[in-house]
Amino acid sequence: MSKLAPVLSAHWDEADSFTLAGYKRHGGYNAAMKALAMAPDEVIALVKDSGLRGRGGAGFPTGTKWSFIPQGDNKEHYLVVNADESEPGTCKDMPLLMANPHSLIEGMIIASYAIRASYAFIYIRGEVVHVVRRVQQAIADAYQAGLLGTNIGGKGFDLELVLHIGAGAYICGEETALLDSLEGFRGQPRLRPPFPAIAGLYARPTVVNNVESIASVPAIIEYGNEWFQSMGTEKSKGFTLYSLSGHVTNPGQIEAPLGITLRELLELSGGIRAGHTLKFWTPGGSSTPLFTAEHLDVPLDYEGVSAAGSMLGTKALQIFDETTCVVRAVLRWTEFYKHESCGKCTPCREGTWWLVQMMRDLEAGKGTPADLDKLIDITNNIAGRSFCALADGAASPIISSIKYFRAEYEAHLTHGGCPFDPIASTLFATAGRA
Amino acid sequence: MAYSSEQLAIFDSIIARYPRKRSAIMPLLHFVQSISGYVTSEGIEAIAAKLELSTAEVTAVSTFYTQYKPGPVGEYHVGICTNTLCAVMGGDAIYEAITEHLGISNDETTSDGKVSLERIECNAACDYAPVVMVNWEFYDNQTIQSVKDLVDGARAGNPPAPTRGPNSLRTWKENSAVLAGLTDGLASEGPSAGAASLLGLNLSKEGK
Ligand SMILES: Cc1cc2nc3c(=O)[nH]c(=O)nc-3n(C[C@H](O)[C@H](O)[C@H](O)COP(=O)(O)O)c2cc1C
Numbered sequence: 001m002s003k004l005a006p007v008l009s010a011h012w013d014e015a016d017s018f019t020l021a022g023y024k025r026h027g028g029y030n031a032a033m034k035a036l037a038m039a040p041d042e043v044i045a046l047v048k049d050s051g052l053r054g055r056g057g058a059g060f061p062t063g064t065k066w067s068f069i070p071q072g073d074n075k076e077h078y079l080v081v082n083a084d085e086s087e088p089g090t091c092k093d094m095p096l097l098m099a100n101p102h103s104l105i106e107g108m109i110i111a112s113y114a115i116r117a118s119y120a121f122i123y124i125r126g127e128v129v130h131v132v133r134r135v136q137q138a139i140a141d142a143y144q145a146g147l148l149g150t151n152i153g154g155k156g157f158d159l160e161l162v163l164h165i166g167a168g169a170y171i172c173g174e175e176t177a178l179l180d181s182l183e184g185f186r187g188q189p190r191l192r193p194p195f196p197a198i199a200g201l202y203a204r205p206t207v208v209n210n211v212e213s214i215a216s217v218p219a220i221i222e223y224g225n226e227w228f229q230s231m232g233t234e235k236s237k238g239f240t241l242y243s244l245s246g247h248v249t250n251p252g253q254i255e256a257p258l259g260i261t262l263r264e265l266l267e268l269s270g271g272i273r274a275g276h277t278l279k280f281w282t283p284g285g286s287s288t289p290l291f292t293a294e295h296l297d298v299p300l301d302y303e304g305v306s307a308a309g310s311m312l313g314t315k316a317l318q319i320f321d322e323t324t325c326v327v328r329a330v331l332r333w334t335e336f337y338k339h340e341s342c343g344k345c346t347p348c349r350e351g352t353w354w355l356v357q358m359m360r361d362l363e364a365g366k367g368t369p370a371d372l373d374k375l376i377d378i379t380n381n382i383a384g385r386s387f388c389a390l391a392d393g394a395a396s397p398i399i400s401s402i403k404y405f406r407a408e409y410e411a412h413l414t415h416g417g418c419p420f421d422p423i424a425s426t427l428f429a430t431a432g433r434a
Numbered sequence: 435m436a437y438s439s440e441q442l443a444i445f446d447s448i449i450a451r452y453p454r455k456r457s458a459i460m461p462l463l464h465f466v467q468s469i470s471g472y473v474t475s476e477g478i479e480a481i482a483a484k485l486e487l488s489t490a491e492v493t494a495v496s497t498f499y500t501q502y503k504p505g506p507v508g509e510y511h512v513g514i515c516t517n518t519l520c521a522v523m524g525g526d527a528i529y530e531a532i533t534e535h536l537g538i539s540n541d542e543t544t545s546d547g548k549v550s551l552e553r554i555e556c557n558a559a560c561d562y563a564p565v566v567m568v569n570w571e572f573y574d575n576q577t578i579q580s581v582k583d584l585v586d587g588a589r590a591g592n593p594p595a596p597t598r599g600p601n602s603l604r605t606w607k608e609n610s611a612v613l614a615g616l617t618d619g620l621a622s623e624g625p626s627a628g629a630a631s632l633l634g635l636n637l638s639k640e641g642k
């Protein structure tokens with residue numbers, strides 16, 4: 001039996017997979033009609049029982065999040081889908097929306113109905129014009145077909161869906177910064193509590209979910225919980241998109257049951273690029289602590305990755321082989337966090353600036369081994385003491401890389417600079433040799 | 435430059451999308467860029483007037499986001515990903531070679547106004563590294579030579595088509611209009627998915 005489970009990606013190889021006709025050919029929007037015939041609370045209960053957890057990074061149970069929305073409060077409720085996808089390494093939501101935007105729209109109809117929202121938003125990053133076009137068209141076609149707007153499918157449910165397009169700011173993926181941005185402000189995180197479920201968009205009860213989380217809902221409604229729970233592990237149910245990138249023979253999206261290991265994914269897909277060996281990797285984007293070859297058999301589910309000292313995050317498996325300098329890699333990520341720090345709180349705004357200075361010095365071979373301890377100390381004073389999780393993300397690559405590769409940092413000091421040849425790690429190097 | 439009545443009607447249609455009008459500020463800024471190529475002071479003033487905000491409030495939002503440009507960029511704005519994964523896979527080498535080839539560096543534009551250059555962060559296409567974006571369209575699996583050809587083509591008015599995008603590359607201003615939420619009718623052009631997006635699907639069809 002196949003170890004893989006293409007559900008969301010099952011028809012991406014069809015030329016019209018992104019159209020309404022292409023989606024309907026495979027039963028598209030049946031699940032929405034089924035859900036609209038249920039009571040909203042039944043839909044919430046079903047999604048809760050399924051065990052579906054957020055695919056945007058934190059893994060919070062989706063149905064539970066929906067159940068936090070107060071009912072009978074006579075306020076507007078909102079659903080906001082997070083399509084900001086900017087965590088380095090993460091590249092699953094954009095191909096999903098390019099190839100199958102209707103799965104998200106169908107999921108949004110179901111989720112909005114369940115939480116009694118009549119207005120929903122997709123907040124998509126702005127640097128992906130063609131993905132924007134596909135989503136725009138899908139929304140227009142859904143309106144045309146009576147799947148959005150008033151009295152959807154003749155079932156008496158009304159839903160307006162607005163596509164909101166970002167403008168280049170990683171922090172707007174953080175859900176409260178996203179809400180501020182959507183309200184027309186600078187995208188800076190809010191103090192919590194109150195949580196969005198109580199006071200979110202326009203201070204109204206709001207659910208914020210990742211694209212993949214919501215796009216997974218129609219299949220759950222359609223095929224049921226027994227089917228969904230037949231995949232995955234005890235506390236991490238179902239299927240998910242793993243994104244393999246970097247020094248592998250075949251990079252790409254692989255949809256598989258939760259709990260598959262990197263070893264299995266590499267065996268299936270052709271392994272590390274020829275003639276090279278695995279050095280380090282991220283299990284879920286740059287904000288998740290690095291793993292090494294000793295973690296090849298860690299089950300890639302929420303618990304398995306946590307138990308091994310990292311986080312499942314966005315399942316962005318960025319693979320680096322032995323040609324890659326870990327100090328260079330971590331410095332570049334650190335520069336990213338500094339660039340993307342929103343400036344709201346001092347530890348992160350000032351701290352990420354200092355981390356870059358220290359990392360640059362270390363990469364250039366300036367300093368002493370004692371500076372490594374100072375770096376760890378400063379990093380630990382930024383993580384956990386800042387306003388939002390961006391700063392924790394900035395700390396992850398630094399702390400984990402020193403843990404596994406302290407000797408490599410020290411080699412920069414004794415060598416008086418980077419001992420690696422950056423050209424050896426490029427794709428052109430392989431092409432040249434072949 | 436005063437905005438035409440058609441343009442002001444588009445301002446209003448953008449505002450009408452939202453339950454509260456201040457939410458329209460971001461698409462309006464994209465719309466201003468689609469007219470002028472960057473965020474002009476006229477644009478800021480017009481948005482402020484429409485949304486009943488001060489120009490300082492609009493400017494504060496505009497300057498927060500990197501896609502809003504304070505001055506003109508090229509007709510073809512080239513973003514080379516130099517975040518870690520792309521950088522390691524060749525993005526750094528591409529960036530270096532292209533700055534030398536064009537004689538410009540980060541945030542600069544060629545003297546003919548055709549091509550501007552920006553080091554960009556991760557663009558959610560890591561399985562296609564090294565990635566280059568032109569006017570925010572995907573150019574996947576790039577090499578130094580392919581990007582040289584790309585920028586040379588752009589300067590000659592004949593850029594190659596994006597890898598996963600429309601059949602031909604639109605200008606910076608044209609694509610800014612799409613980001614303002616206006617449609618250009620090109621959604622059905624280009625593939626459903628690139629090869630890397632289909633990796634798992636194809637493996638499962640092979641019975642793996
Ligand atoms: C700095 C930062 C960036 C984030 N970026 C994203 C993002 O691009 N997409 C996303 O879905 N979640 C992102 N998140 C997580 C969101 O805050 C939120 O947890 C998520 O959208 C909830 O959706 P889920 O429960 O369906 O996973 C980010 C968090 C932080 C701290």
Ligand code: SF4
Nearest residue numbers: 342343344345348388
């Ligand atoms: S931790 Fe960084 S990104 Fe988050 S609020 Fe503070 S300054 Fe902004």
